[in-house]
Amino acid sequence: MFSDLADRKAQARRVVRQLKKDYPIAECALNYETPFQLLIATILSAQCTDVRVNIVTKDLFAQYPDAHAMARAPVKTLEKLVQTTGFFRNKAKNIHAASQALDEKFDGEVPQDLAVLVDLPGVGRKTANVVLGTAFGIPSGIVVDTHVGRLTKRMGLTDKADAVKIEKELLEIVPKKEWIQFSHRLIHHGRAICAARKPKCHDCHFAKFCPQVGVA
């Protein structure tokens, strides 16, 4: 439908304009005080709601506020603290190992480099892009999570399924200065209106140019 690049760019402009109108201030919904804490919260957010992550990180960060402290926490204790976010053994292992790496190699600071971030345990492109964009204001790419993937496909901005391919296509049609806010706004819209299972198309301001409306 929007296979042509020019068409997808035009559609991207409509989407960005409406996003700005509907969600003028779209921030990360995860609670954090430092880049390190945002990194940990984002690792924990895999397959889990941000609301639940915030419940867990309240106690987690009270006990282990930085990389130096978390690197010295017993993994079993971390497992208990992050248990309700799902995948808790992997997540506990990853936040512990990532904290150790940061503490030993980077003096506890979070490096502002996508390749270095992706090298940390439990950190992929999605998490790295969140940290660089939200904590440091560096537009290193576009965060493609389950919401961004679903909405950009519905709105005709991409027809890809793979997150990396979706990001590549989005980078071509969304202005760089919009990259950081673009994802946050789509995520808000995905939660409030364009839900995965029962989208509220009647309340959706994007319906007038959304190719998905009326489609089974």
Next chain:
DNA sequence: ATCCCGAGGG
């Protein structure tokens, strides 16, 4: 492609 793995909604 499959596994990790928990809570909440429908």
Next chain:
DNA sequence: CCCTCTGGAT
């Protein structure tokens, strides 16, 4: 029951 929720590693 099945699906979804700000994924990553094998």
